[in-house]
Structures are given as C-alpha cells and as structure tokens.
Amino acid sequence: MSEPILVVxxxxxxxxxxxxxxxxxDGVDLEVDRGEVLGLVGESGSGKTVTGFSITGLVxxxxxxxxxxxxxxxxxxxxxxxxxxxQLRGDRIAMIFQDPLMTLNPVLTIGEQMAxxxxxxxxxxxxxxxxxxxxxxxxxxxxxxRERLAxxxxxxxxxxxxxxxIATALLNKPDLIIADEPTTALDVTIQGQILFEMQxxxxxxxxxxxxxxxxxxxxxxLADHIAVMYAGRIVEGGTVAEVLDDPRHPYTRGxxxxxxxxxxxxxxxAQIDGMAxxxxxxxxxxxxxxxxxxxxxxxxxxxxxxxxxxxRRFRCHHPLVMEVVR
Amino acid sequence: xxxxxxEVRGASKHFSRRPTLAERILVAAxxxxxxxxxxxxxxVDLAIMRGEVLGLVGESGCGKSTLARLxxxxxxxxxxxxxxxGRPVAGLKGRERLDYLLAVQMIFQDPFASLDPxxxxxxxxxxxxxxxxxxxxxxxxxxVDQALADVGLDTAYRDRFPHQFxxxxxxxxxxxxxxxxxPRVMVCDEPVAALDVSIQAQVVNLFMDLRERHALTYLxxxxxxxxxxxxxxxxxxMYLGRIVESGPVAELFEKAAHPYTxxxxxxxxxxxGRKREFEPVKGExxxxxxxxxxxxxxxxxxxxNARCREERPLLREIASxxxxxxxxxxPA
Numbered sequence: 001m002s003e004p005i006l007v008v009x010x011x012x013x014x015x016x017x018x019x020x021x022x023x024x025x026d027g028v029d030l031e032v033d034r035g036e037v038l039g040l041v042g043e044s045g046s047g048k049t050v051t052g053f054s055i056t057g058l059v060x061x062x063x064x065x066x067x068x069x070x071x072x073x074x075x076x077x078x079x080x081x082x083x084x085x086x087q088l089r090g091d092r093i094a095m096i097f098q099d100p101l102m103t104l105n106p107v108l109t110i111g112e113q114m115a116x117x118x119x120x121x122x123x124x125x126x127x128x129x130x131x132x133x134x135x136x137x138x139x140x141x142x143x144x145x146r147e148r149l150a151x152x153x154x155x156x157x158x159x160x161x162x163x164x165x166i167a168t169a170l171l172n173k174p175d176l177i178i179a180d181e182p183t184t185a186l187d188v189t190i191q192g193q194i195l196f197e198m199q200x201x202x203x204x205x206x207x208x209x210x211x212x213x214x215x216x217x218x219x220x221x222l223a224d225h226i227a228v229m230y231a232g233r234i235v236e237g238g239t240v241a242e243v244l245d246d247p248r249h250p251y252t253r254g255x256x257x258x259x260x261x262x263x264x265x266x267x268x269x270a271q272i273d274g275m276a277x278x279x280x281x282x283x284x285x286x287x288x289x290x291x292x293x294x295x296x297x298x299x300x301x302x303x304x305x306x307x308x309x310x311x312r313r314f315r316c317h318h319p320l321v322m323e324v325v326r
Numbered sequence: 327x328x329x330x331x332x333e334v335r336g337a338s339k340h341f342s343r344r345p346t347l348a349e350r351i352l353v354a355a356x357x358x359x360x361x362x363x364x365x366x367x368x369x370v371d372l373a374i375m376r377g378e379v380l381g382l383v384g385e386s387g388c389g390k391s392t393l394a395r396l397x398x399x400x401x402x403x404x405x406x407x408x409x410x411x412g413r414p415v416a417g418l419k420g421r422e423r424l425d426y427l428l429a430v431q432m433i434f435q436d437p438f439a440s441l442d443p444x445x446x447x448x449x450x451x452x453x454x455x456x457x458x459x460x461x462x463x464x465x466x467x468x469x470v471d472q473a474l475a476d477v478g479l480d481t482a483y484r485d486r487f488p489h490q491f492x493x494x495x496x497x498x499x500x501x502x503x504x505x506x507x508x509p510r511v512m513v514c515d516e517p518v519a520a521l522d523v524s525i526q527a528q529v530v531n532l533f534m535d536l537r538e539r540h541a542l543t544y545l546x547x548x549x550x551x552x553x554x555x556x557x558x559x560x561x562x563x564m565y566l567g568r569i570v571e572s573g574p575v576a577e578l579f580e581k582a583a584h585p586y587t588x589x590x591x592x593x594x595x596x597x598x599g600r601k602r603e604f605e606p607v608k609g610e611x612x613x614x615x616x617x618x619x620x621x622x623x624x625x626x627x628x629x630x631n632a633r634c635r636e637e638r639p640l641l642r643e644i645a646s647x648x649x650x651x652x653x654x655x656x657p658a
Contacts, residue, residue, distance in 0.1 A: 043522040157610055158386075187385035188549065189607040192593040214523060217552075217595035241600060258527035259597050260552040268534060269556070271527035275492055 003074065004031040005175055005208045006055070011068035013047075013054045015279065016061070022279045024050040024063070026232035032176070032208040032225075037199075039219030039240065040212045041255075042229035045276055048212045051229070052178045055210075056095055057085040073175060091121040094169035098181035100161035103168075104153040110137075110164055111149030117171050136167040140197045159190035166197065173205055180212045195222055216259055220244055228252050231277055231287035238312030248312070248319040251288045286317065294318045329412040330373035331511055331543050332397050332430065337406035339367040339392050362615045366392040368567040369406070371641070374511070379537065379544040381558035381575065383551060383590075385611055389567040391515050394547045398432045398513045424458065431504035435516035437496035441488040447474070448484040451502045460507060473506040476539070477532060494525035501532065505540070512536075513545045518553070530557060551594050555579050563587050566622040567614055569641055573648035583650040586623045621653065629654055 013025040025047045032038045042048040053059050055070055057077060070077040072093065077085065089095070097103055105113050114133035118124055124132065130149065137145035140163040153161055162182060169177060179198070183191040199222065202209050211223060219226055220240060227237040228249065236249040247253045257270035274291040277283060283290055289299040296318065304315040343361040345353060352358035367389045374380050374397075384390045395401045396408055399415060408415045410426045418426055434440040441450055452470040455461050461469045471481040477498040488496055497517065504512060514533070518526040534557060536542060548554050554561055555575055562572040563584065571584040582588045589607040609626040612618050621639050624630040633653050641651040650656075 043524060159610060187611070188551075188593045189385065189589060190610070191595075192607060195595075215595070216523070217597040217599070220597045221595045221599045244597065255523055256597065258524050260530075260550070260556040267556075268531045269527040271531055272524040273528070275494065275525060276522075 003071075004033045005073055006030065006032045006210075007069070007071040008051075008055060009069040009071075011051065011054055011070065012066045013050050013059055013063060014066050015063050017280060019280055021064075022282075023066075023232050024279060025054055028068070028229075028232075028234055030210075030227060030234070032210060034175070034208050035202060035206045036225065037202055037209040037211055037223040039223035039226045040210055040229065041214065041216060041219055041226060043214055043276055045231075045279065046229040047232040048229050049180055052095070052180050052210065052212055056089055056093055056178060057082070058089075058095075087121070090117055090169075091172045092174055093176045093178070094172075094174040096162075096165055096169050096177065096179040096182045098184055100158070100165040101153065103165045104161060106153055109150055109152055110156075114149070114164075114168050114171060117168050121172055132171060133167075136171050137164070139170070139201070140164075140167045141193060142167070159186050159193070162186060162190075162194060163197070166194065170201055170205070170207075174207055176208045176210070177202075178210045178212070181214070182211075183218065184213065184215070191218075198222070216244070216255060228255070231282055233287070233315060234313075235288065235316070236312075236314040242312050248307075248309070248314040249288075249316045250292050250294050250318075250320060253320055254291075286315070294320075328375065330409075331376045331411060332374040332545070333407075333409040333412075334370055334372050334393070334397060334403070335407040335409065337367060337370050337393075337396055337403040337408060338365070339389075339396055339401055340365050340404045364614050365567050365617065366614060367396065367403075370567075370569055372397075372562060372569065372572075374543060374545055376543055377541065378559045379546055379557055381554035381561035382545060382547045382564065383549060383554055383561055384564035385549060385590075387566075387611055387614065388564040389614070390547050390564050393564070394432070394513050394515045394545060397545060398430045399427050400432065428454070428458065428460075428507045429509055430511045430513060431507065431509035433497075433500055433504055433512060433514040433517045435519050437493050437500055437520060438488075440500055441496060443488055446485050446487060447479075447499055450488070450499060451484075451506050454503070454507050458507075469506060473502040476505055476536070477502045492525075493521050494528060497521065497529055498532070501529075501536070505536065508540075509542070511543045511545065513547070515547045516549070517546075519548070519550065526553075533557070551579075551591065563590070566612060566617055568622065568651065569649075570623065570652070571648075571650040572641075573645075577645075577648060583644055583648065583655055584623075584652050585627045585629055585654070589626070621651075 008028060008030040011025055011028040012023055014021040014023045028051055040048050054065050059065055111130055111133055115126060115129035118129035118132055134145045134149060137148055142148055142160060142163055156164060183194050213219060223240050226240050226243045227234045230251050236243055236247060236252045243252060254272040258272060260269060272291055277287055285301045286299045286304050289295040298317050304317045306313050306315050341364040345361050349358060353360050370393060382390050396403055415426055448470045451473050452466050455466060455469055470484060474481050474484060479498050518529050521529060546558055558575050561575050561578055562569050565586050571587045582591055593607060607626055618625050620636045621634045624634040639651045639653045641649050642656050644650050644655050
C-alpha cells in the first residue's frame with residue numbers, strides 16, 4: 001500500500017501572547033489519500049484553520065509551529081526551506097480561502113493573475129498560460145471565459161469570484177487542495193455548484209482535498225473521511241458514515257443534535273451548554289468536560305488518550321456506545 | 327376573520343443613488359440616463375397572524391432583509407402599505423406611531439455591529455426605556471435586570487461592555503434590548519447565522535422559550551431551511567424582490583410547488599445524506615437592477631417555456647393556504 005499523499009503527526013502550533021504561549025493546535029494527526037476528501041470540522045477557535053496554515057507553512061508570528069511532522073508526498077515539509085515551500089504552494093499544494101477577495105488582487109485582471117500563477121511555477125509561454133486560464137475558468141462553469149479574463153475581480157459576483165479562486169488553485173493540477181470554509185459565505189444554490197465542481201475535480205485529477213468547515217451537513221455529503229476538532233485536538237476521526245451515524249465522542253453527538261435537520265417541528269433543539277474555552281483558558285483534563293453531561297472526575301483531571309476501533313479513533317474517557325440507530 | 331398583526335399590501339421598496347448636479351442637468355437635457363434603480367422589494371403582499379412564527383426565506387440579494395425592515399418601520403415603502411393591527415402605519419402619529427415602533431422590535435444578524443461598543447450593557451438594554459419614559463426612573467435597574475434574566479444572562483454582567491462577551495452572549499444582549507420594551511412582534515433578520523453551531527441551538531431555543539413566555543409573534547428571516555422547518559408555522563420564499571411561494575411549513579417542505587423552492591430544497595446539504603453527486607442549479611441570482619423579463623426565475627428554471635419568458639406569473643392560491651407564482655401551476 002502506498003503512503004498517503006499527506007501525513008501529519010503530532011502537529012503542535014502555539015501562539016506567543018502577552019500572557020504565555022498557548023497551543024492552538026495541540027498534537028494533531030492527519031492522513032489524506034489521493035482522490036480523497038477529508039472534512040476537517042470544528043467551531044470557531046477550534047484550531048482547524050491554524051492546522052491548514054501549519055501544513056502549508058503559512059503560520060506567521062506570534063504563531064509558531066513547535067513540533068510534529070508534516071510529510072507531503074514523502075517530503076518533510078517542516079524541514080523544507082521557505083523558498084521550497086513557496087515553490088510547492090500554488091503548484092503542488094493549493095489553498096482556497098473563505099473570502100476570495102482576499103486571494104484575488106483587485107488591480108490585476110483575472111487573466112493576469114491566473115496567468116501569473118502558471119508562469120511562476122512553470123515554463124509555459126504567456127500565451128499558453130492564458131489559454132490554460134481560459135480552460136480552467138470553463139471547467140468551473142464560468143461561461144464566456146475569454147471575455148471574463150479581461151475583467152477585474154470587482155466585476156464578478158461572490159460565487160463567481162470563489163470559482164475563479166478555485167480555478168486558479170487548480171491551474172497547476174495540485175496534488176493537495178486545502179480549502180478553508182470556501183462556501184460559507186455563499187448561497188446554497190451557488191454552494192451546490194461549487195461542491196459539484198470540487199467533487200468532479202477531485203475525481204478527475206486525483207487530488208487530495210482537506211475541506212475545512214463548521215458545516216457538518218456539507219461534510220456528510222462531500223467527504224470520505226471526517227476529523228472533528230475541539231480546542232486544538234482531533235477528538236474524533238473516521239469515515240463519514242462511521243462518525244456521523246454512530247459517534248463515539250459526546251461533542252460529535254452534541255454537534256449532530258444541534259443541527260436542525262429532520263427534527264420534529266416545535267421541539268427544542270438539543271443544545272450543548274456553555275461555550276468553547278478560550279485559547280489561554282483551557283481546562284485541565286478533557287477540554288470538553290465542562291460542557292459534557294458524561295464528564296466524571298477523571299475527565300476533569302486526566303487527558304483522555306486516543307482510543308482506536310478499526311480505522312476510527314476518538315479521545316474520550318466515556319465514549320458513547322452504539323445506540324439505537326435513528 | 328381575524329386581523330393580521332402585521333401586513334404588507336403591494337409593498338415595493340426601490341433604492342437609487344441621488345444624482346449629482348451634473349447628472350441632473352444631463353438627465354433633464356435628455357443627454358443621460360437617470361441612476362439605476364434597485365428594485366429590492368417589488369409588489370409584496372404578506373400577512374403575519376398573531377402568535378405565529380412566519381419564516382421568510384431566500385438567497386442573498388432577494389430582498390428579504392429589506393422586507394423585514396419595511397415591516398419594522400426602519401424603511402418606508404416606495405409604494406404600497408404596511409399595516410399594523412389593521413391600520414396603515416404611514417398615517418400613525420405621535421403616541422400611536424411610537425406604540426407601533428416599540429411593539430415591533432428587530433434582532434439583527436451581526437451581534438458585533440448591532441451593539442454600541444462604548445455603552446455598558448445596562449445602558450444598551452435600558453436606553454429605550456429611559457428615552458421613552460416607559461418605566462419610572464427608580465424602576466429602570468429592575469426592568470433591565472428583568473430583561474437580562476429573561477434571556478439567560480447573569481445580571482452581574484450589567485456593567486460590562488459588549489467586547490467582553492462572546493457572539494452568542496452578544497446576541498442575547500440584543501434580544502434583551504428588544505424585550506425590554508415589551509414588544510408584540512419580533513422581526514429577526516438571520517439572528518443565528520453568525521453564531522457557531524452549538525451556540526445557534528442555544529439562541530434558537532431561547533427564541534422559542536420567549537415566544538411562549540411573552541406570547542410573541544415572529545417574522546424569522548433566514549436562509550437556513552432546516553431551522554425554518556423546525557421553528558416556523560408558515561414560510562414565504564422570496565426570489566428577486568418577490569414572494570414566489572408561501573404556505574404552511576409542513577406542506578411546503580413535503581411538496582414544494584415552485585421550481586425555485588424545489589431547487590432550493592434540493593441544494594441544501596443534509597446531515598443524513600452521504601457522499602452524493604451534486605446536481606447544481608445552473609446560473610446566478612440575477613441583478614435586481616435589471617431583472618429578467620417574465621418570471622424572474624426563468625433563466626435558471628428547468629421547466630421554463632415561452633410564456634415564462636414573456637409574462638410575469640402572479641402569486642395565486644394553489645391549494646387552501648398555499649400560494650405560488652408559477653405559470654406551470656396555474657395554466658392560462
């Protein structure tokens with residue numbers, strides 16, 4: 001069996017603040033295979049975005065990747081030079097962000113910036129680069145691509161801009177795409193279009209995708225594997241079916257129950273009381289214990305170790321067992 | 327028949343930029359076009375009955391927030407009527423107008439932008455009470471504490487500033503501010519969209535508790551159909567400034583009549599769905615500056631025919647309590 005395209009082991013990223021160094025990512029392990037979509041799920045402050053930034057070497061001070069291993073196609077990225085990382089980003093590794101306006105340069109035409117992405121990493125002529133850009137726009141469903149290349153980002157709607165960002169990310173046929181909340185700001189019918197394009201591209205090009213989101217329903221329908229983050233740790237991971245049909249961690253269960261889906265009308269939503277701890281005020285033991293109905297004294301003092309069950313894993317002293325399937 | 331608490335009749339709201347002096351001269355001389363008009367809300371009829379939770383659903387730019395602001399008196403309609411308890415609000419004066427404005431309170435999406443960062447919580451919550459002299463000055467503190475307790479906030483927080491609270495708590499402060507003036511109707515514009523999933527459930531449950539405790543009527547603007555399905559009695563779907571379908575939640579979700587509603591329901595990812603092939607609705611939301619001819623949805627509709635391109639369908643009753651604006655449902 002070949003090694004997954006991306007292997008992350010014991011990743012630890014801290015932020016140096018006035019009152020100390022705090023771990024936003026606290027010992028994260030991840031693996032993604034070619035052609036596979038991994039949904040990295042968590043609420044704000046859970047460390048999911050910092051995980052993505054740590055993998056791609058984009059953590060700036062006061063943040064610092066302190067420990068762990070990031071191996072991409074066999075190459076140790078933590079040992080790679082900044083120059084090498086710059087080479088990889090935009091070429092073999094692509095990132096897509098929530099706000100495409102941050103990614104796109106407002107004073108360059110779409111064609112100029114897309115061509116730049118090709119020229120920066122290859123030997124193609126300017127002519128060939130523009131042709132590639134035109135073809136990429138067509139692939140993400142943008143009509144009259146040739147005319148669109150001459151336009152500026154402000155002439156595009158939000159959904160179109162995000163498609164441009166995706167088309168740009170895909171220009172060099174990356175092996176790994178890290179997408180951070182790419183459809184959160186978009187309407188559902190536009191989100192549907194983007195998910196459709198992503199799925200198609202992952203399948204056709206064999207790219208591995210890490211889809212970072214807070215939206216469990218998107219992950220349920222898009223991803224193969226899921227990793228649920230809470231307070232800097234992956235508290236549960238496995239295939240989407242395993243984790244969402246039969247969660248082991250009470251936090252995963254709580255998240256699932258607080259999503260209004262097929263609930264009976266007029267009934268209260270099951271809620272998780274309290275809120276996620278701040279970066280500099282994480283409790284001892286299990287970080288979820290203060291909000292957990294199953295918490296015992298052990299949870300409040302001892303860090304739950306990672307348990308495994310086949311391919312799935314979870315960190316909980318009192319995991320849920322198979323319940324009656326709803 | 328009972329009178330709706332709030333009603334809009336043929337209401338439109340158009341926005342336009344004020345032309346500059348040079349533009350006005352050029353327009354008067356016939357040398358230039360006047361600035362474009364955004365038809366945010368166009369000919370909407372909608373009634374909210376006492377005690378119900380009415381969901382207003384649509385994508386960004388469809389005019390749902392503008393409609394919410396029309397019914398709560400923040401915007402005046404360009405044409406048409408807003409009626410509060412049967413009386414046109416345009417004709418209300420003095421005490422009666424104040425009564426309407428206080429009775430209909432709005433909750434906003436962004437709990438960071440909707441609270442004055444320089445005011446302490448007790449002033450935010452008590453300001454309307456003090457300004458309109460709704461309680462004697464000696465009872466103000468008590469009224470504020472009552473409102474804070476009502477939304478589940480510790481009254482010890484009354485002297486803090488908004489930045490000392492999380493998003494969910496801030497939204498509670500906004501709700502306390504609305505509740506303090508004892509409203510009859512709450513107009514909520516995407517009230518949980520900016521919150522984390524686990525916090526959303528807390529705030530939604532709070533809304534439902536308050537509904538029972540204070541016999542409130544809600545207009546609940548949202549793009550979250552799962553939420554609308556759970557908490558609303560009726561729902562109206564908007565597309566490009568107009569209502570294209572309305573009806574009881576259970577029936578509408580069971581069998582959507584309008585092709586747009588069908589597409590919308592189809593597009594929502596479901597947590598119980600597994601790895602599926604997405605089949606996207608084609609096209610973009612058209613611009614409210616230049617809406618398509620005929621039915622505004624026809625460029626994206628899989629069933630559109632020649633009539634849809636030419637003639638705008640009217641909102642008609644298609645079954646008891648259900649309305650839709652589609653030629654396919656109401657043959658000529």
